[in-house]
Amino acid sequence: MSEIILETKGLTKHYGGVHALNDANFVLHKGEHVAIMGDNGAGKSTFVRQITGVEQRTSGTVIFDGQEVHFSGPLDAREAGIETVFQTLALADALDVPDNLFLGREKTKFDWLGPFRFLDYKAMRNDTLAALEKTGVKIPNIRNTIQNMSGGQRQCVAIARTASFHSKLTIMDEPTAALGVQETAQVENIIRTLKEQGEPLILISHNMRQVMDLVDRIIVFRRGRIVANLKKEDTDGQDIVAYITGAKTGAEYEGAA
Numbered sequence: 517m518s519e520i521i522l523e524t525k526g527l528t529k530h531y532g533g534v535h536a537l538n539d540a541n542f543v544l545h546k547g548e549h550v551a552i553m554g555d556n557g558a559g560k561s562t563f564v565r566q567i568t569g570v571e572q573r574t575s576g577t578v579i580f581d582g583q584e585v586h587f588s589g590p591l592d593a594r595e596a597g598i599e600t601v602f603q604t605l606a607l608a609d610a611l612d613v614p615d616n617l618f619l620g621r622e623k624t625k626f627d628w629l630g631p632f633r634f635l636d637y638k639a640m641r642n643d644t645l646a647a648l649e650k651t652g653v654k655i656p657n658i659r660n661t662i663q664n665m666s667g668g669q670r671q672c673v674a675i676a677r678t679a680s681f682h683s684k685l686t687i688m689d690e691p692t693a694a695l696g697v698q699e700t701a702q703v704e705n706i707i708r709t710l711k712e713q714g715e716p717l718i719l720i721s722h723n724m725r726q727v728m729d730l731v732d733r734i735i736v737f738r739r740g741r742i743v744a745n746l747k748k749e750d751t752d753g754q755d756i757v758a759y760i761t762g763a764k765t766g767a768e769y770e771g772a773a
């Protein structure tokens with residue numbers, strides 16, 4: 517088996533009395549694309565938030581790229597090489613598209629006349645146009661602030677951001693839930709490109725067709741626990757739904773090695 521990029525051991529998050537995530541043991545290999553499926557409230561987004569440091573875990577270990585990590589927030593995780601499209605979008609409402617794409621990693625240039633670095637707006641604008649072209653997303657005016665955009669457009673900006681930087685790991689939490697058919701197809705093309713480039717991905721999705729088209733392996737969450745770890749070729753939609761609903765139990769789940 518190839519090298520491991522991400523591993524969680526006993527990852528647990530309780531919100532007071534709500535046991536949102538319990539003892540999640542998960543492994544992702546370099547280059548691998550894995551889907552996380554599960555009913556609403558199963559703990560999928562909670563899992564992502566503990567890995568990326570959006571929240572601090574109750575207990576457990578996260579090992580990323582060979583090192584135990586404890587990110588203080590999503591920017592910290594991004595700096596380490598994890599690019600995430602969150603379910604509730606982490607876009608800054610008052611900023612325009614280029615500013616959102618480069619938030620936390622602005623391009624600068626030297627002014628040879630002085631000791632200061634300046635933001636390189638021209639480079640950022642050009643990279644933004646290239647990134648959007650890659651996603652096929654049409655946004656009439658990229659100087660529009662995010663708060664004036666539709667849900668689909670906002671989602672596309674977030675995905676363009678993910679696709680335009682090389683990262684060690686990409687996580688997408690229901691990236692196409694708010695998108696139309698055409699935009700969904702574009703996002704799926706981005707995911708295929710990541711696969712070709714050998715970049716690993718965790719994709720949270722309810723879309724069975726999409727999952728079966730795109731990933732190598734499927735993890736099922738139910739009531740805060742991982743109940744199945746299935747290679748795509750060993751399963752089908754009916755089997756997965758049985759795990760999601762609890763018709764089939766996860767007795768045979770033995771960790772995702």
Ligand SMILES: Nc1ncnc2c1ncn2[C@@H]1O[C@H](COP(=O)(O)OP(=O)(O)O)[C@@H](O)[C@H]1O
Pocket residue numbers: 531534535536554555556557558559560561562563
């Ligand atoms: N900040 C929070 N405070 C209290 N309960 C929460 C919080 N966030 C999530 N939960 C609860 O944790 C459980 C898992 O939620 P979530 O991870 O969002 O599920 P999913 O992404 O699989 O739909 C749900 O019961 C949800 O209500």
Ligand SMILES: [Mg+2]
Pocket residue numbers: 560561562603689
């Ligand atoms: Mg969720």
